[in-house]
Amino acid sequence: MxxxxxxxxxxxxxxxxxxxxxxxxxxxxxxxxxxxxxxxxxxxxxxxxxxxxxxxxxxxxxxxxxxxxxxxxxxxxxxxxxxxxxxxxxxxxxxxxxxxxxxxxxxxxxxxxxxxxxxxxxxxxxxxxxxxxxxxxxxxxxxxxxxxxxxxxxxxxxxxxxxxxxxxxxxxxxxxxxxxxxxxxxxxxxxxxxxxxxxxxxxxxxxxxxxxxxxxxxxxxxxxxxxxxxxxxxxxxxxxxxxxxxxxxxxxxxxxxxRQSELALKQNEVTARQNEDMRRISAWAAIGLAPTAIAGVYGMNFDNMPELRWEYGYFGVLAVIAAFCLTLYVLFRRNGWL
Missing domain, CATH: 3.30.460.20 (CorA soluble domain-like)
Known part of the structure; x- marks a missing residue:
């Protein structure tokens, strides 16, 4: 002390x-x-x-x-x-x-x-x-x-x-x-x-x-x-x-x-690109769904199916598939998805 x-x-x-x-x-x-x-x-x-x-x-x-x-x-x-x-x-x-x-x-x-x-x-x-x-x-x-x-x-x-x-x-x-x-x-x-x-x-x-x-x-x-x-x-x-x-x-x-604003802007850009990619993928998936569904129906091997014995049935189905896919493509293109 x-x-x-x-x-x-x-x-x-x-x-x-x-x-x-x-x-x-x-x-x-x-x-x-x-x-x-x-x-x-x-x-x-x-x-x-x-x-x-x-x-x-x-x-x-x-x-x-x-x-x-x-x-x-x-x-x-x-x-x-x-x-x-x-x-x-x-x-x-x-x-x-x-x-x-x-x-x-x-x-x-x-x-x-x-x-x-x-x-x-x-x-x-x-x-x-x-x-x-x-x-x-x-x-x-x-x-x-x-x-x-x-x-x-x-x-x-x-x-x-x-x-x-x-x-x-x-x-x-x-x-x-x-x-x-x-x-x-x-x-x-x-x-x-x-x-x-x-x-x-x-x-x-x-x-x-x-x-x-x-x-x-x-x-x-x-x-x-x-x-x-x-x-x-x-x-x-x-x-x-x-x-x-x-x-x-x-x-x-x-x-x-x-810096935070710049990061947020970059994040928004990345999110926007991801959304755009998802829309494009979804659009092509939807277009691909039509031929897959029709082909799946006509691949079921039933004897009694409409137009199964029709001479032009194959070409008719192809035409329907093409028309359906083209219609979807035009719609998606018009909406900016493709």
Whole structure:
């Protein structure tokens, strides 16, 4: 549950241990600050620490439950911030979102991490370097660097998403006749998740860039302005990708509709040819039925049959067969069956 607990004084990390049960006393007496890192704590896990540092109960509840929007809130002398790092898994085309909650007091930082993210680990490694300039800014330096790394992660995710968007676009408008609707919809869903992580971050960072947040060194405003500029560029890119995917999806649906119409037309042509062939076969079968029936009657070998002994009976039967077949041929020809 506890990732790390360290004291930063005189521009560097102090190597003497800070007992978790004495965090409040150390934070009250130090000129630097204490950083306590927690990983997916429960309410019971964080209760003692919240009491030691007088953390606001509503913010503690938000930090434990997670699933918060990026925000920046002030509770007396404690600043509460929520950041949402993202990571784009390219082979699965899935955006993984983590959540970081930061409590910033005059001489302490409490971070709560939910999900898979190395942002806080990287910030701590930088602060652990000798004479790290961020230490001089106190807890606000941790917030700045964490926000900066989160936004850098946004830009890295956008680069990967841009590759997939270009790939989908080239397939839809190329010679690939496959149905890309499912892939496009999936990517739009991931971009919607990306928007929920990035767009709400703009307002808190803008407040920090304006230098109007109590407890945050005004010298950090310039750094936060750079972060804010990157956030705005990220938001613009997200909106552009979403609009482009909507247009590509519409184009893909239109092409699919055209292909289906062409297939239906071809199917109708095949059906029409089959019907025509069936009519022609049926017509010839009907014509062939007449001589077969007459020949079958006169092949029954009865003694008493009409015209059986007639001298011209054979020619008469042939004439009847020919006349019957000719009549059927003319009728079928007139009706377009032959």
């Amino acid at each position: 506890i990732g790390d607990c360290a004291l930063y004084e005189n521009g560097r990390r102090q190597h003497r241990p800070v007992p978790f049960t004495q965090v409040g006393d150390v934070a009250a007496t130090t000129e630097g600050f204490v950083w306590i890192g927690l990983q997916q704590p429960t309410s019971e896990d964080i209760a003692t620490l919240a009491e030691e540092l007088s953390l606001p109960s509503l913010a503690v509840e938000d930090a434990v439950r997670a699933h918060q929007r990026p925000k920046l809130e002030r509770y007396d002398d404690v600043l509460f911030a929520v950041l949402k790092p993202v990571r784009y898994v390219d082979h699965d085309e899935v955006l993984e979102t983590a959540e970081l909650a930061l409590f910033l007091g005059p001489h302490f930082v409490v971070t709560v991490r939910h999900g898979n993210s190395d942002v806080l680990g990287q910030v701590r490694r930088e602060l652990d370097q000798p004479d790290c300039p961020l230490v001089a800014y106190g807890p606000a330096g941790v917030l700045y660097r964490a926000a900066d790394l989160v936004v850098d992660g946004y830009e890295a995710a956008l680069e990967s998403i841009n590759v997939d968007v270009d790939d989908i676009e080239s397939q839809v408008f190329g010679n690939d006749d496959s149905d890309h609707g499912e892939r496009i919809y999936k990517l739009k869903r991931e971009i919607a998740e990306f928007r929920r992580a990035a767009v709400p971050l703009s307002a808190p960072v803008q407040r920090l860039a304006a230098g109007t947040v109590p407890g945050v060194d005004k010298k950090l405003a310039e750094h936060f302005r750079d972060v804010h500029d990157h956030v705005l560029r990220t938001i613009d890119a997200i909106e552009a990708h979403d609009r482009l995917l909507s247009d590509v999806l519409q184009a893909d649906l239109s092409r699919l509709s055209v």
